[in-house]
Amino acid sequence: MxxxxxxxxxxxxxxxxxxxxxxxxxxxxxxxxxxxxxxxxxxxxxxxxxxxxxxxxxxxxxxxxxxxxxxxxxxxxxxxNKIMDILDRLTNRQALEARLQQDANSEIIDATALADALKSKVIGQDHVCDDISAQIRRRLALQQRGKPIGVFLFCGHPGTGKTYLAKQLALQCRRKLLHFDMTQFARGSGGSMLFGTPKGYVGSDSYGKLTAGLRDTPNAIVLLDEFEKAHPDVHTNFLTAWNDGFITEASDGRQISTTRAIFIITTNAGMEALDELQSRLENEAEELRKVSTNVLLENGIAPEVLSRIDRIFIFRRLHGLDVARVTALEIEAMIGSYGLLVREGGIDPEVLWKFMETQEKLAAHGSSRDLVRSIEESIADSLIEQKQAGQTSISLLYKDQKIIAVAGS
Structure with missing residues (x-):
């Protein structure tokens, strides 16, 4: 024309x-x-x-x-408008989205199989794996949804598996994981990184990371790590996502659906109080959730945020052999990242004990990242030497106050 x-x-x-x-x-x-x-x-x-x-x-x-x-x-x-969706230009995108939503309204999954798969990877949190699998099964089976499939809050100490469970859930459900470290959004202006920048401001020619992610993969699992550390204005931007089933991209005003997404929020707020409640009300799930809400309110989680949470999961602190299991899995993953295999029974118990002692010293301040860093510093050089020597399978020994990798037999 x-x-x-x-x-x-x-x-x-x-x-x-x-x-x-x-x-x-x-x-x-x-x-x-x-x-x-x-x-x-x-x-x-x-x-x-x-x-x-x-x-x-x-x-x-x-x-x-x-x-x-x-x-x-x-x-x-x-x-x-560089950010215009090609579907807006070439077809009726709204009709296509409606058809896609219609086809995806109901899905039946095997909650037991999902829980078993999660428990095989996430150590010491069997109760959480069972509960969240059942919750997701019920919500996916709904015929009509005007809100996200679920908004779940994971509470507990660092290193208890909160982030890892979210990653495994995405893997087992075959959904893309959109992972956001909320400590990066401690300022109110940080919301533009997630939700886009209004017209007339620098950066308004591209979508926000969250809005772009859900536009391209509407059935993603959105992980908001350490949510309590984000600015309250950033928290507010999520309220319509959880309550009304959409978020608004600031650059062009487009509403992005959240009805097929699963939101997982993690927090370390109120760890000590939640630990005490967990041990005292372990067999009273409903009462535990009720009183844990009060603890979270006292520790800075806004009431309007908590009112939109579908389920609160409290992660237990790991003790004894559970710490050893997590350590063994991290060591195996580290060895694999160097293209090597650990032979069966190839980790000296003394190696695991030394890492367990290190984590115990860190106590509540230790996280899985600290454990991974400690493992890498202890065994990386020895693994490289075995790799250069042409080895494919190794064992780990504790000898002369240090951990060494030797050729597997």
């Missing part, structure tokens, strides 16, 4: 301009030399025809000019 108006404007503009000049010149001439009868300028028939044609040409040119301006603005909006 823009090309059509361009062609018309190219030919009509000069013609209309020439006729307008001729008509104006003839009109001036007629005023100067024509007889004036009864206050009116007497025009010849030929002059009337010229003026009529000129008027029609001018009107037609004005119409074409307005059409050309409108088409240029439309094209400019399409080309200038």
């Amino acid at each position: 823009t090309r059509f108006f361009n062609v018309l404007n190219r030919f009509l503009a000069p013609a209309a301009a020439i006729l307008a000049v001729v008509a104006l010149w003839r009109l001036i001439a007629s005023i100067r030399f024509s007889a004036v009868r009864d206050g009116w300028i007497a025009l010849s028939h030929r002059q009337e025809v010229i003026y009529g044609i000129s008027l029609i040409a001018l009107l037609l040119w004005i119409v074409v000019l307005l059409g050309w301006i409108h088409s240029k603005r439309t094209l400019g909006a399409t080309q200038g």
Whole structure:
């Protein structure tokens, strides 16, 4: 359409301009030399025809000019908006989204199989694995949803498996994980990184990380790690996502659906008090959830946030052999990252004991990241040496106050 108006404007503009000049010149001439009868300028028939044609040409040119301006603005909006979804331009995106939503309304999963898969990877949190698997099964089976599949809050000490469970849940459910470290959004302006920047500000030519992620993968699992450390204004931006089933992209005002997403929030708030409640009310799940809400309120989690949480899960602190199990899994993963295998029974118990002692010293301040860092510092060089020697399978021994990797047998 823009090309059509361009062609018309190219030919009509000069013609209309020439006729307008001729008509104006003839009109001036007629005023100067024509007889004036009864206050009116007497025009010849030929002059009337010229003026009529000129008027029609001018009107037609004005119409074409307005059409050309409108088409240029439309094209400019399409080309200038770099973040426009191609579906908005080439099809009826809303109809396609509605069809997709209709097809995805109900899904039945095997909660027992999901729980077993999670428990095989996440150590010491069997109660959480069972509960969240049952919750997800019930919510996925719903025919109609106007909110996310679930908004779950994971509470507990660092290193208890909160983040790891979210990652394993995404893996087992075959959903993309959108992972956000909320400590990066301690300022109110940090929300623009998640939800986009309004027009007129720097950065408004691209979507926010969260809105873009849910636009492209609406059934993602959204992990909001250490949520309590984000600015309250950032918290507020999530309320419509959890309550109304959409979030708004600030750059273009588009509403992004959250009805197929699962939100998982982790927090370390109120750890000691929650530990005490966990041990005292272990067999009273409903009472535990009720009183844990009060603890979280006292530790800075806003009531409007808690009111939108579907389920609160309290992670137990790991003790004894559970710490050893987590350590063994992390060591196996570290060895695998160097392209090596650990032979069966190849980790000296003394190795695990030393790492357990290190974690015990860190107590509540220790996290899984600290454990991974400690393992890497202790065994990485020895693993590299075995790799260079052409080994594929190794064992770990504790010898002369240090951990060494040796060729497996």
